[in-house]
Amino acid sequence: MSRNERTRAQTKELYPALCQFFGCYLHEDWPLDSGTPEKAVDQAIADYPLNYRQQVRRELNSFLERHEDDTRFRAILNEGLGVNVLFKKAAEARLFAQEVERRLLDSIKAETSGKWST
Structure with a gap:
């Protein structure tokens, strides 16, 4: 098993919802499907139900907290989570992930009138 395959398998085990969220919308064809990474994220947020977005946000927060080294963070975001950006x-990878977390939070608050749980 290659390093990339190990990274992908470990990441999928730790962050299954996050892998699905990113992998389905920021795969190699996102430029054709969405035009920009931001639009791809907005589409993912619009397509997933509240409880799933809450899970994605929890996993993303865990990922952000667990990986302090930006170089390793970027590698896992790209190779492990399937973000083809x-x-x-x-x-820049960390800033992108933090912006995704903010958009998820905004969508959760909007749907729950600010009464939400992480």
Whole structure:
């Protein structure tokens, strides 16, 4: 098993909902399907039900907290979670993930009138 395959398998086990969320919308064809990574994320948020988005957000928060090194974070985001976005600088990957977390939170608050649980 290659390093990429191990990373993908481990990540899928730790973050199953997050893998599904990113893998389905930020795969290699996202430029054709959505045009921008932001639009792909917005489409994913619109397509998934509240309880699933809450789970994705919990997993994303765990991922953000667990991986402090930006270079490793970017590698796992790309290889493990299937995000096919070129982040020229490693820190850009973390900023992207933080923005996704913010969008998820906003969607959860909007749907629950601010009364939500993480």
